[in-house]
């Protein structure tokens with residue numbers, strides 16, 4: 104008997120693709136989950152005749168291939184053939200591979216003035232020494248992006264929603280600007296995940312993920328991915344992935360695949376809980392400002408409502424009393440775990456200025472010092488609300 108077909112044609116729904124794309128029952132054993140092919144090299148029947156199509160695991164590995172196919176199906180199912188996924192050892196390894204594939208020394212990149220601190224550090228401390236130039240602009244302002252474009256601008260780099268300020272960039276608008284300039288639009292889709300937002304459907308050329316976050320979803324793996332719509336660029340990236348070597352290992356790829364299966368149900372619950380937390384924080388006497396794209400007063404709310412199906416599980420807020428008070432809120436929280444990262448089942452709290460975004464201090468990407476960032480997890484919502492009430496109490500007494 105042949106195993107059930109899992110061609111994309113029979114997988115119209117997102118959750119179906121998350122569970123089955125790239126993951127038919129194992130052809131040799133019938134295992135319903137792709138095995139962890141913990142192997143470096145593969146048998147050749149004769150010189151150059153590969154027994155199963157694989158040669159060496161830096162070039163390709165079956166577990167990683169399953170993840171890459173699944174990610175392509177999640178971000179690009181509506182775009183037809185040619186969409187390609189590539190899995191890396193971390194989000195930053197994916198970013199580095201992309202930038203050194205599409206840019207060369209002397210080229211220019213437009214980056215957001217509000218973005219993940221590590222992305223900024225990659226531009227400012229590593230790729231700048233390699234000869235790449237960059238301009239940091241507010242990406243929500245399309246005119247500012249247009250006027251930052253130069254002759255050698257190869258990439259417009261967007262992150263939406265942004266880490267940690269939850270700013271929103273208009274993906275379709277940016278795609279038009281980038282296309283007009285002959286540049287690629289790259290969107291870091293880590294905060295939204297493909298369940299809430301699919302940038303390539305809105306015109307982006309490349310999607311970047313830290314799979315460490317929502318795609319993995321369980322704070323147990325570091326990984327990254329690129330998904331690209333143009334087949335030729337996909338080939339170039341695959342060549343550089345192999346030539347530079349920062350690939351996802353088989354077990355890490357397997358963990359991300361396992362996480363992806365529940366992405367849909369997890370994101371729905373992250374969003375529902377985040378909305379409840381936002382309701383509680385808005386109007387709280389210890390809070391001066393809440394940043395969440397689902398709030399009608401958020402400057403990017405209308406764009407977010409157009410390009411996202413819900414508004415995500417990340418919430419940032421500013422604390423009355425400045426930096427010390429914000430740090431104290433982080434220290435007092437008991438259920439919200441004080442830690443960097445995001446997107447896992449456990450709720451996390453952090454102070455971006457001293458933690459995830461310390462590397463952006465003194466740069467155009469510096470964040471307010473009274474800012475606290477929450478990653479809303481999947482614990483009982485009442486417990487999360489009670490913990491935040493407790494953590495915020497000290498500022499009123």
Ligand SMILES: *Cc1c(COP(=O)(O)O)cnc(C)c1O
Pocket residue numbers: 193194195196219221222262266291293294312313314315316325326327
């Ligand atoms: C964490 C993160 C990254 C970097 O990913 P790593 O897996 O830590 O290398 C990039 N972009 C965003 C938005 C992130 O949150």
